[in-house]
Amino acid sequence: MKPDLLLVGGTTPRTLSALEERFTVHRTTEIADMDAFLAEKGDAILGVATNGHDGLAPEVMARLPNLEIISCYGVGYDAIDAKAAAARGIVVTHTPDVLNADVANTAIMLLLAVSRRLLRDDAFLRAGKWTGFGGAPLTDSIEGRKVGILGLGRIGETIAHKLSVFNCEIAYHTRTRRDTPYRYYDRLVDLARDVDYLIVITPGGAATRKLVNREVIEALGPNGTLINIARGSVVDEKELVAALLDGRLGAAGLDVFEDEPHVPQALLPLDNVILLPHVGSATVETRRAMGDLTVENLVRYFTDGTVTSPVPECAAIAKTG
Numbered sequence: 001m002k003p004d005l006l007l008v009g010g011t012t013p014r015t016l017s018a019l020e021e022r023f024t025v026h027r028t029t030e031i032a033d034m035d036a037f038l039a040e041k042g043d044a045i046l047g048v049a050t051n052g053h054d055g056l057a058p059e060v061m062a063r064l065p066n067l068e069i070i071s072c073y074g075v076g077y078d079a080i081d082a083k084a085a086a087a088r089g090i091v092v093t094h095t096p097d098v099l100n101a102d103v104a105n106t107a108i109m110l111l112l113a114v115s116r117r118l119l120r121d122d123a124f125l126r127a128g129k130w131t132g133f134g135g136a137p138l139t140d141s142i143e144g145r146k147v148g149i150l151g152l153g154r155i156g157e158t159i160a161h162k163l164s165v166f167n168c169e170i171a172y173h174t175r176t177r178r179d180t181p182y183r184y185y186d187r188l189v190d191l192a193r194d195v196d197y198l199i200v201i202t203p204g205g206a207a208t209r210k211l212v213n214r215e216v217i218e219a220l221g222p223n224g225t226l227i228n229i230a231r232g233s234v235v236d237e238k239e240l241v242a243a244l245l246d247g248r249l250g251a252a253g254l255d256v257f258e259d260e261p262h263v264p265q266a267l268l269p270l271d272n273v274i275l276l277p278h279v280g281s282a283t284v285e286t287r288r289a290m291g292d293l294t295v296e297n298l299v300r301y302f303t304d305g306t307v308t309s310p311v312p313e314c315a316a317i318a319k320t321g
């Protein structure tokens with residue numbers, strides 16, 4: 001008998017077929033009446049596969065009384081109440097590490113593309129404005145500049161390492177000082193004041209909500225650039241938009257937004273801003289690795305009760321053996 005699994009949101013054909021091999025998969029995208037489904041099948045669901053964006057709504061989790069595991073495709077799991085799950089003995093897993101390189105590459109791509117005004121110059125050429133040598137206004141070099149990283153975890157550390165080839169001076173802010181050669185700031189606002197670029201790569205959720213507020217944005221200032229590849233919730237988006245429009249912040253590269261897929265329309269005409277549709281980890285190779293780890297956690301759990309990558313809130317109840 002295959003265990004019943006609820007698949008929340010979309011997935012790749014590879015992940016879907018791997019799940020269907022081992023589970024009876026119920027896809028939320030194909031369930032017309034969720035209320036009726038939960039009434040009829042809620043008791044049977046033992047596992048959930050979801051993603052960082054859709055997570056698992058508390059009212060759905062409450063109607064899955066026999067749920068044992070939630071496997072999240074993505075490292076960020078702020079859309080799942082992991083504490084509440086752990087309290088019910090439900091193991092939550094995620095996909096750390098396998099996406100470090102590509103998310104870090106996205107951060108560096110945004111840093112370079114914003115400083116060198118990549119899209120503006122591409123538009124300049126396409127508009128037929130290139131008439132001779134150069135012609136486009138000069139841009140800023142990232143070589144040897146000061147870069148602040150908010151959140152020096154798995155991905156933040158990878159970004160810092162990759163930036164070393166640009167001879168950037170790296171500093172960071174986290175709640176706990178790390179044992180690294182990078183300069184530590186115990187106040188985010190002081191870090192923002194001292195750097196040219198601030199890269200945001202903390203988890204989302206209540207602990208980081210609007211950490212990048214008006215004071216931090218103004219400390220970064222008219223010559224500063226904000227790169228956000230974490231979660232939209234970490235930045236006060238209204239303040240960010242206002243600062244960019246007034247010139248109180250120099251530039252921004254944003255892969256994430258407060259209310260995805262809705263993007264502040266006021267940003268669309270600005271050529272000092274690059275906007276991406278939350279694609280930090282979205283390469284074929286990394287998404288395959290994330291999908292495989294999502295399935296691995298489920299298969300291990302239903303084979304011998306162990307998992308590969310539990311979230312910290314579930315470390316005490318998860319067996320990783």
Ligand code: A2R
Pocket residue numbers: 075076077096097103150151152153154155156173174175176177201202203204207208211229230231280
């Ligand atoms: O604060 P610490 O010492 O726990 O350091 C973590 C930092 N962090 C914070 N820093 C300042 N204020 C906070 N309230 C705060 N909360 C967490 O963020 C740590 O250095 C970093 C998170 O690192 P990891 O847990 O290794 O996460 P990873 O794999 O780097 O991914 C970060 C996020 C995901 O949660 C997704 O939302 C996004 O990247 O894709």
